[in-house]
Amino acid sequence: MKILVVEDNERVARFVTKGLKEAGHTTDHAENGRDGLFLAASERYDVIVMDRMLPGNIDGLAIIDALRKAGNHTPILILSALSDVDERIKGLRAGGDDYLTKPFAFGELLARLDALSRRGRQDAAETTLEVGDLRMDLLSRRVCRGARTIQLQPREFKLLEYLMRHAGQVVTRTMLLENVWDYHFDPQTNVVDVHISKLRQKIDAAAEQPLLKTVRCAGYMISADPALAPAAER
Amino acid sequence: MTRVIRSSAVTLAIGYVLLGIAALVLFAAPLRYAWQATVEDFRIELLEEDSQRLAEVFRLRGPQGLADFIKERVGMQIAGERILLLTDPSGRVLAGNVPSWPRGIPARPGTYTLPVDLDGRRSMASIDRTVLPGGYNLLVGRNVERFAPLERRFWFGLGAALAVILAAGLLGAILIRRALLARIQSIQQTVAAIVRGDLSHRLAVRSSGDELDTLSQTINRLLEQIEQLVHGVANVSNSIAHDLRTPLAELRSRLEELSLTRPPAEEAFAEIDAAVADVDGVIRIFDALLRLAEIDAGMRRSGFVEVDIADLAAKAVEFYLPAAELQNLSTSFRDQGPVLVRGDRVLLAQAINNLIDNALKYVASGGHITVEVTRRADGSVAVIVADDGPGIPDAEKPKATQRFFRGDASRGTPGVGLGLSLVEAVCKLHGGALELADNHPGLRAQMIIQPAAAAARESAGERERQIARAAAAAG
Numbered sequence: 001m002k003i004l005v006v007e008d009n010e011r012v013a014r015f016v017t018k019g020l021k022e023a024g025h026t027t028d029h030a031e032n033g034r035d036g037l038f039l040a041a042s043e044r045y046d047v048i049v050m051d052r053m054l055p056g057n058i059d060g061l062a063i064i065d066a067l068r069k070a071g072n073h074t075p076i077l078i079l080s081a082l083s084d085v086d087e088r089i090k091g092l093r094a095g096g097d098d099y100l101t102k103p104f105a106f107g108e109l110l111a112r113l114d115a116l117s118r119r120g121r122q123d124a125a126e127t128t129l130e131v132g133d134l135r136m137d138l139l140s141r142r143v144c145r146g147a148r149t150i151q152l153q154p155r156e157f158k159l160l161e162y163l164m165r166h167a168g169q170v171v172t173r174t175m176l177l178e179n180v181w182d183y184h185f186d187p188q189t190n191v192v193d194v195h196i197s198k199l200r201q202k203i204d205a206a207a208e209q210p211l212l213k214t215v216r217c218a219g220y221m222i223s224a225d226p227a228l229a230p231a232a233e234r
Numbered sequence: 235m236t237r238v239i240r241s242s243a244v245t246l247a248i249g250y251v252l253l254g255i256a257a258l259v260l261f262a263a264p265l266r267y268a269w270q271a272t273v274e275d276f277r278i279e280l281l282e283e284d285s286q287r288l289a290e291v292f293r294l295r296g297p298q299g300l301a302d303f304i305k306e307r308v309g310m311q312i313a314g315e316r317i318l319l320l321t322d323p324s325g326r327v328l329a330g331n332v333p334s335w336p337r338g339i340p341a342r343p344g345t346y347t348l349p350v351d352l353d354g355r356r357s358m359a360s361i362d363r364t365v366l367p368g369g370y371n372l373l374v375g376r377n378v379e380r381f382a383p384l385e386r387r388f389w390f391g392l393g394a395a396l397a398v399i400l401a402a403g404l405l406g407a408i409l410i411r412r413a414l415l416a417r418i419q420s421i422q423q424t425v426a427a428i429v430r431g432d433l434s435h436r437l438a439v440r441s442s443g444d445e446l447d448t449l450s451q452t453i454n455r456l457l458e459q460i461e462q463l464v465h466g467v468a469n470v471s472n473s474i475a476h477d478l479r480t481p482l483a484e485l486r487s488r489l490e491e492l493s494l495t496r497p498p499a500e501e502a503f504a505e506i507d508a509a510v511a512d513v514d515g516v517i518r519i520f521d522a523l524l525r526l527a528e529i530d531a532g533m534r535r536s537g538f539v540e541v542d543i544a545d546l547a548a549k550a551v552e553f554y555l556p557a558a559e560l561q562n563l564s565t566s567f568r569d570q571g572p573v574l575v576r577g578d579r580v581l582l583a584q585a586i587n588n589l590i591d592n593a594l595k596y597v598a599s600g601g602h603i604t605v606e607v608t609r610r611a612d613g614s615v616a617v618i619v620a621d622d623g624p625g626i627p628d629a630e631k632p633k634a635t636q637r638f639f640r641g642d643a644s645r646g647t648p649g650v651g652l653g654l655s656l657v658e659a660v661c662k663l664h665g666g667a668l669e670l671a672d673n674h675p676g677l678r679a680q681m682i683i684q685p686a687a688a689a690a691r692e693s694a695g696e697r698e699r700q701i702a703r704a705a706a707a708a709g
Contacts, residue, residue: 083521083524084528085537085580086537103513103517105514155552181549181553183553183580183583183584183587184580185525185580185583185584185587186518186521187553187584187587187591188518188591189557189591189594190557191553191554191556191557194556194557194560195556198556
């Protein structure tokens with residue numbers, strides 16, 4: 001992936017670009033709004049990381065606004081030290097696609113960038129999701145693993161659907177809270193882990209190849225490829 | 235300030251006086267008109283009829299005949315009231331009860347009401363003057379002097395009423411001004427004391443419940459909020475000093491030790507991971523404090539929407555269900571269908587989740603947690619989270635919602651002591667309160683929230699309608 005990082009804090013920028021490079025992405029870095037707008041408008045990126053507050057006259061939201069008005073729909077993740085729900089809504093309304101509050105864990109950023117970059121490619125009219133021999137029929141709301149039918153509660157179905165839509169990607173606990181439960185706050189518990197382990201008991205029977213993996217320090221991933229995510233462990 | 239009050243009281247008084255005068259005029263004018271229309275017009279009509287009859291007599295019997303007729307009539311009636319006079323063209327009196335032609339009668343024939351000299355006395359009379367053929371003059375009149383007192387009394391009464399209204403207005407202005415001044419001065423003094431820095435002062439509220447009392451009550455509520463905010467700021471700074479130092483000290487010593495001892499790589503990385511976890515803990519406290527400050531400042535009220543709080547509670551129970559099962563706890567949820575409140579969805583959800591999370595932390599294996607959403611008799615909405623855990627001792631209950639307070643039972647459990655503070659702040663933001671009671675055994679935490687009045691009115695049930703009425707009457 002080609003990623004533009006617009007961030008004025010040198011240390012944060014270095015931390016982000018270095019991490020992204022290690023994850024196999026190419027990055028460009030702009031340290032002020034003017035350069036950021038210039039790069040974003042002249043190059044093609046898969047996703048943009050935009051700091052909310054930037055030196056100079058142009059702040060992050062103004063850049064996003066300008067890009068969107070110019071017809072540029074590159075997915076943008078807003079980084080901000082402003083944590084209010086209102087600020088988040090403001091950022092998303094300005095045309096941002098996701099909002100991450102500083103300070104953040106790198107795993108969270110990476111997972112969200114992955115999710116953003118693939119969002120555009122998804123086929124909206126999908127009626128079935130498949131990971132290995134796990135099949136989810138979105139219309140009849142049936143889930144089977146091979147020949148075995150799996151009974152799921154509505155919320156478990158939603159959780160599995162989100163994981164399967166992001167198959168092969170790391171999904172963090174926060175992303176699950178926001179997208180499955182619509183909780184935009186930190187419940188300060190490990191309840192998500194409990195939900196995941198319950199789901200895992202249902203979809204990964206003892207003799208089967210495990211699909212739902214825990215990614216250390218980051219979150220979860222559903223994937224049929226045993227080589228994916230070396231950090232993943234059962 | 236004083237001048238404004240004086241002028242406002244005087245303006246009020248002048249307004250009332252003018253209103254009084256207008257009412258009086260509106261009352262008197264029709265009376266006066268009715269008098270005119272009935273009594274005087276009728277009198278004039280009588281006079282005209284009289285003189286026509288006399289003119290008829292003159293036409294039939296001539297001057298001497300009319301003079302005789304008049305003499306006969308004068309002889310029959312009480313003098314002084316009726317005026318009859320016939321003169322020849324030279325002005326000589328032929329007959330009548332008036333010795334000479336009174337002065338002041340206009341030369342033209344017609345009916346007049348005017349003062350005339352009768353028997354040397356000047357008195358009011360209604361007079362009809364007719365010129366008969368041959369230049370004879372006929373005067374038919376009626377002395378109306380006896381009606382004069384009535385008219386005088388009418389005008390006197392009107393004047394007296396005016397004077398009373400003026401005096402009452404003046405007195406009212408003085409009294410209003412004095413009462414207003416006294417109370418405003420007391421308000422001013424209290425506010426001045428508050429400005430000097432003593433936030434505990436409150437305005438005196440009398441039981442009368444008038445406008446100034448309502449104002450005083452509103453100001454008192456304002457003062458209460460200011461006092462709470464100021465104390466909140468002080469509390470938060472104290473708490474930060476106290477409770478943020480601990481994890482920071484831990485972090486610092488961890489890093490310093492790492493730098494001093496330079497352990498092997500594996501061990502060093504484990505320490506670094508632990509340090510990152512320390513920082514995450516500090517960030518969590520910061521986030522919770524910021525959230526609390528945000529709620530306290532009431533900033534979020536602008537974003538209130540209609541929220542089904544029963545749905546939020548049901549979702550929260552569902553969210554914690556697997557965790558509860560894992561701890562071998564049973565949960566139950568009771569509601570009475572959708573309950574709409576005006577509020578902040580994120581904060582309400584967080585508060586309910588905090589209460590359930592709290593219960594999960596303290597209830598021992600085999601215990602039970604009940605979540606209930608009900609409408610109370612006074613129209614407010616209660617979200618009740620009850621457990622059969624250790625509960626909170628009565629002595630600690632008031633302190634339980636203080637920031638960073640951790641009861642004896644909470645030692646050794648995760649958390650920083652901000653959970654209940656947040657729930658209480660959210661309740662207050664929604665016009666309610668957090669009540670902690672005994673569940674015999676255990677804790678019964680009740681979030682009281684004001685309902686969405688409009689939503690309650692729209693719902694069809696009679697019970698809801700009663701609640702809405704009660705809420706409207708109460709608020």
